[in-house]
Amino acid sequence: MIAAMGANEGAAGWLKDRLSALVGRPPVYPGRWIVVDTETSGLDPARDALLSIGAVAVDDAGIRIGDSFEVVLRNDAAGSAENVVVHGIGHGAQSEGVPTAEALPAFADYVANAPCVGFHTDFDRAVIERAFAEVGASAPAAPWLDLAQVAAALLPEQHHHGGRSLDDWLTWFAIETTSRHSAAGDALATAELLLRLRVLAAAQGSRGFPALARLARQNRWLGGS
Amino acid sequence: MTPTYRPAPTVLAGLTAALRPHAPFSAMADEDLDRLVSASRLSYYAPGDIILAPETHRPEHCYVIKQGSVRGERPGGAGPATALWELSAGEMFPLGALLGERGVTSIYRAAQDTFCLVLPTAEFDVLIERSPQFRDSCTRRLAYLLDVLRANVQAEYVSGITSRHGMATPLHALVRGAPVTVAPETALADALATMESRRIGSLPVVDPDGRPLGIFTRQDVIGRIVLPQRNLGTGIGEVMSSPVIALATDATAADAALMMAQSGIRHVVLTDADGRVRGVVSERDLFQLHRLSVRELSSALGRAKDLPTLVQCAADIRALSYALVAQGVGSRSLTRMISSLNDRLTERILDLYAKDFDLSRLRLCWLGLGSEGRSEQTIATDQDNGIIFAVDDAATPEAAVRERLLPFARAVNDALDRCGYPLCKGGVMAMNPKWCLSLPEWQAAFARWIDRGDPESLLASSIFFDFRRLWGDKDLAGALRDDIARRAKANPRFLKQLAENACRNRPPLSWRGEIVESEDASGAEGMDLKLYGSMPITDGARIFALATGITATNTQERLRDGGTNKGVAKSDLVNWADAFDYLQMLRLRTQHRRVAHELPPSANPNLVPVASLSDLDRRVLKEALRQVRKLQQRLQLDYP
Numbered sequence: 001m002i003a004a005m006g007a008n009e010g011a012a013g014w015l016k017d018r019l020s021a022l023v024g025r026p027p028v029y030p031g032r033w034i035v036v037d038t039e040t041s042g043l044d045p046a047r048d049a050l051l052s053i054g055a056v057a058v059d060d061a062g063i064r065i066g067d068s069f070e071v072v073l074r075n076d077a078a079g080s081a082e083n084v085v086v087h088g089i090g091h092g093a094q095s096e097g098v099p100t101a102e103a104l105p106a107f108a109d110y111v112a113n114a115p116c117v118g119f120h121t122d123f124d125r126a127v128i129e130r131a132f133a134e135v136g137a138s139a140p141a142a143p144w145l146d147l148a149q150v151a152a153a154l155l156p157e158q159h160h161h162g163g164r165s166l167d168d169w170l171t172w173f174a175i176e177t178t179s180r181h182s183a184a185g186d187a188l189a190t191a192e193l194l195l196r197l198r199v200l201a202a203a204q205g206s207r208g209f210p211a212l213a214r215l216a217r218q219n220r221w222l223g224g225s
Numbered sequence: 226m227t228p229t230y231r232p233a234p235t236v237l238a239g240l241t242a243a244l245r246p247h248a249p250f251s252a253m254a255d256e257d258l259d260r261l262v263s264a265s266r267l268s269y270y271a272p273g274d275i276i277l278a279p280e281t282h283r284p285e286h287c288y289v290i291k292q293g294s295v296r297g298e299r300p301g302g303a304g305p306a307t308a309l310w311e312l313s314a315g316e317m318f319p320l321g322a323l324l325g326e327r328g329v330t331s332i333y334r335a336a337q338d339t340f341c342l343v344l345p346t347a348e349f350d351v352l353i354e355r356s357p358q359f360r361d362s363c364t365r366r367l368a369y370l371l372d373v374l375r376a377n378v379q380a381e382y383v384s385g386i387t388s389r390h391g392m393a394t395p396l397h398a399l400v401r402g403a404p405v406t407v408a409p410e411t412a413l414a415d416a417l418a419t420m421e422s423r424r425i426g427s428l429p430v431v432d433p434d435g436r437p438l439g440i441f442t443r444q445d446v447i448g449r450i451v452l453p454q455r456n457l458g459t460g461i462g463e464v465m466s467s468p469v470i471a472l473a474t475d476a477t478a479a480d481a482a483l484m485m486a487q488s489g490i491r492h493v494v495l496t497d498a499d500g501r502v503r504g505v506v507s508e509r510d511l512f513q514l515h516r517l518s519v520r521e522l523s524s525a526l527g528r529a530k531d532l533p534t535l536v537q538c539a540a541d542i543r544a545l546s547y548a549l550v551a552q553g554v555g556s557r558s559l560t561r562m563i564s565s566l567n568d569r570l571t572e573r574i575l576d577l578y579a580k581d582f583d584l585s586r587l588r589l590c591w592l593g594l595g596s597e598g599r600s601e602q603t604i605a606t607d608q609d610n611g612i613i614f615a616v617d618d619a620a621t622p623e624a625a626v627r628e629r630l631l632p633f634a635r636a637v638n639d640a641l642d643r644c645g646y647p648l649c650k651g652g653v654m655a656m657n658p659k660w661c662l663s664l665p666e667w668q669a670a671f672a673r674w675i676d677r678g679d680p681e682s683l684l685a686s687s688i689f690f691d692f693r694r695l696w697g698d699k700d701l702a703g704a705l706r707d708d709i710a711r712r713a714k715a716n717p718r719f720l721k722q723l724a725e726n727a728c729r730n731r732p733p734l735s736w737r738g739e740i741v742e743s744e745d746a747s748g749a750e751g752m753d754l755k756l757y758g759s760m761p762i763t764d765g766a767r768i769f770a771l772a773t774g775i776t777a778t779n780t781q782e783r784l785r786d787g788g789t790n791k792g793v794a795k796s797d798l799v800n801w802a803d804a805f806d807y808l809q810m811l812r813l814r815t816q817h818r819r820v821a822h823e824l825p826p827s828a829n830p831n832l833v834p835v836a837s838l839s840d841l842d843r844r845v846l847k848e849a850l851r852q853v854r855k856l857q858q859r860l861q862l863d864y865p
Contacts, residue, residue: 065240065263066232066263068232068233070233176243176291178243182235185236188240188267199271
C-alpha cells in the first residue's frame with residue numbers, strides 16, 4: 001500500500017511533465033489504439049466517483065510502453081473502505097491527486113480520438129463520460145471496443161465455462177501480469193489480452209478495429225453478456 | 226513520429242520489477258532500466274511465429290523475453306528437431322548479432338505463447354554507452370559471453386556446413402572422376418565384374434554417344450539375376466531399369482534428395498548439357514556427413530588394417546571436429562573426444578607397425594608429449610613423442626636396444642606424418658635417438674632439467690613434463706611420473722623459474738584494455754593466441770600440479786586439482802578454465818576458417834588478426850586475456 005502511494009505521488013508529478021509535453025502534440029502514428037481502465041469508488045457508474053484512469057497505447061506491432069497514461073483524480077468524496085483496500089488509493093492519495101479539471105483534458109489530449117479498448121467498456125465509458133460532464137467538458141468521441149464481447153465471440157466455449165471477468169481470461173490465456181489492481185496495471189494486462197485476441201481474430205479473418213467492433217456487436221446481439 | 230518516452234509510472238514499475246530478477250538487469254541503475262523499458266514495445270508472438278530470421282544486415286531490435294520461450298533453429302530445418310538452443314524469461318537476444326553488427330544466422334522462433342520487450346537497436350546502443358552494468362553484462366561476464374558465443378559459433382558452423390556439404394551443393398561437386406558406364410550388350414558377368422573391381426554400387430548403361438539408356442544397381446542383383454537364374458551371358462540391357470531418372474550436373478543436392486524420396490531410388494544419374502552421363506550420385510554421397518560419429522570413427526579405427534585406411538580415418542577425425550563444433554559441442558568435450566580418437570589412431574598405427582619389426586623381449590612405452598600428452602590436441606599440430614624402454618638384461622648396452630627401436634620409431638613417425646600430424650621440426654620424436662631412452666636415461670634427463678633450470682630446461686618442461694603413455698608398458702611411464710613428482714616438489718627454485726617463465730609473455734593489453742597486435746616474423750599482423758593466451762595458462766596449471774604432487778597432465782585437471790591444493794579461489798579456477806576453453810576454441814576456429822576459406826597455411830597458425838574477429842569475440846578475448854594476467858599475478862605472488 002505504501003509503495004502504491006509512492007507511485008501515485010510520482011504520478012502527480014509525472015502528469016505535470018506529461019501535460020507540458022503534450023500541449024498541441026498528441027502522439028500520432030498509424031494503428032494507434034488506446035486500452036483504458038478506470039478505478040472507481042463503487043460499482044454504480046451513475047453514482048460512484050472516478051478515482052483514477054490508466055491507459056496504454058497499442059499499435060500493430062505491440063504495446064508502446066512509452067506511450068501510456070495514468071492519473072489519480074482529486075476527489076472530495078472518498079471511496080468505500082473496501083475499494084481503498086483493492087486499489088490502494090487511500091484518502092491521502094486522492095487529496096493529493098490531480099484536480100479533475102486538469103486531469104480530464106490531459107486524458108482527452110492523450111487519447112486524441114484514437115479508438116478505445118477496454119474490458120466491460122460500458123462501465124468505464126459511462127464513468128468517464130459522467131466525469132467529463134461534471135466539469136462541463138465532452139469526453140473523447142472515439143469509438144469503443146469491449147474485449148469481454150470479443151473474447152466471448154472468439155471463444156464461446158470458454159465463455160460458457162466461466163470466462164466472465166478479466167481475471168478469468170488472463171488466467172485462461174496464462175498471461176503473467178504485473179501491478180494489477182491499479183488502473184494503469186490493469187490497462188496493461190487488458191492490452192496483453194488484446195494482443196492475444198487480435199491473433200485469434202485474425203486467424204478467423206477479422207482484422208482491424210472495425211472488424212473487431214463488428215465481432216463484439218454481433219456477440220451482443222446474439223445474447224452474449 | 227517522435228517517440229515520447231513518458232510511460233505511466235505504474236506500468237513502468239511493473240515491467241522493471243519483472244526484469245529485475247534476471248542477470249543483466251539486476252545490476253542496472255534504475256534510470257537505465259527505466260529507459261530500456263520505456264523505449265520498448267511489448268509484443269506477443271504465438272507459438273511457431275518467427276521473430277527473427279537470417280539476414281545480412283544488423284537486426285533492428287533487441288528482444289527481452291518477458292514471458293514464454295524462444296528457440297534457435299538452423300536455417301533450412303524446421304521443428305524442434307533442429308533446435309540449437311532455447312531462451313527463456315529474462316534472456317536477451319540476439320546479442321551476438323547486435324554486438325557484432327551483423328545479421329543473425331539462425332531462426333528465432335517462439336516456442337510458447339511469448340511476450341517480448343522489443344527495444345530499437347538505436348536504444349540498445351545508447352544503453353551500451355550509458356550503462357556500464359548493461360555493457361559489462363552484455364560484453365564481459367565470461368560465462369555469459371561464452372554461452373552467447375557458443376550459439377553464434379554453432380550457427381556460423383552450421384551455415385558453413387549447409388553451404389559446404391549441404392543441400393545447396395551442386396551435384397557436380399559430389400562426383401569423383403570420370404563416370405564408369407557400359408553398353409547395353411555388355412554381358413552381365415562383365416558388368417558385375419566391373420562393379421566389383423571399381424567398388425561401385427551402380428552402373429549407368431549408355432548408347433554410343435554416352436546418353437543414358439538405363440541403370441543397374443547392386444540392389445537389383447538378387448531380384449533380377451540371382452532369383453530368376455539369369456544366364457550371366459545375358460546383355461545388361463535386358464535387366465537394367467529404364468528409363469533413367471537423371472538430373473543436370475548443376476542441380477543441387479536438395480533436388481537429388483527430393484527426387485530420391487519421390488521415386489524411391491538410391492541413385493541419380495547426372496547428365497551434362499548434351500545429355501551425356503557425367504556420373505552418378507548415391508544416397509550415401511548425399512549423407513556422407515552423417516557417417517561421421519565418434520562411435521563409428523572409433524570402431525573404424527579399430528578395424529583399420531592398413532595405412533591408407535588410417536589416413537582416411539585421420540581426415541574423418543578432422544571433419545568430425547568441424548561437425549562437432551557445428552553441433553554445439555563445447556571445447557572441453559570436443560577436446561576429450563578428438564583426443565581419444567587421436568589416441569586410438571596412434572595406438573592402431575603402433576599395433577600395425579609393431580608386427581613388422583622384431584620387438585621381441587623388449588619392454589617399451591610410447592609417450593605422447595606436449596599437447597598430445599595433455600590430451601589437448603584438437604588441432605593437428607606437429608607430433609611430439611618419445612619412447613621409454615627397459616633394459617632388463619644388464620649385459621645389453623642401452624645403445625644396442627636403441628638401434629633396434631629406431632627403425633620402428635621412424636616408421637611410426639612417418640605414418641603419423643602421412644595421417645596429417647607433421648614431423649616435429651624440433652626433432653622431438655621417438656625416431657630421434659635423443660628421445661628414445663631407457664628409464665634411467667629419462668630420469669637423468671629430467672633430473673638435469675629440474676636442477677639446472679636454464680632456458681633450455683624451461684623449454685623442455687613445456688614439452689616433456691606433460692608426457693602421457695599412449696601405448697606399451699604402463700609401469701615404465703608410471704615410474705618416471707612418480708620420480709618427477711617427487712623431484713619437482715622438492716625443488717622450489719625450479720618451480721620459481723617455471724613461474725617466471727610463465728609470466729614472461731604478458732597478454733598484450735593496452736592500459737585501456739585494448740588488444741595490441743604485433744607483427745610476426747613473416748610480417749603478418751595479429752595476436753598470438755598460444756603464446757599470450759593458452760600457453761601461460763598451461764604453464765600455470767603445470768606449476769600448480771608439480772608444486773602439489775598432482776600427476777595429471779591435462780590443463781583442466783591440473784587447474785582443478787593442483788589449483789585447489791594451492792588454495793586458489795574456486796571462482797578464479799573456473800574463470801581460468803573458461804578462459805582456457807575459449808582460447809583453445811578460438812585457435813580451432815581460426816584454423817577451421819583457414820581451411821574453409823581455403824587460405825594458404827600461415828607461418829603461425831596461432832596468429833589471429835584481431836580485426837577479423839567479431840566485436841563479441843574481441844570482447845571475450847579481452848576478458849580471457851585479463852584472466853591470463855590474473856593467473857600470472859597469482860604466480861608472481863606465489864613465487865616472489
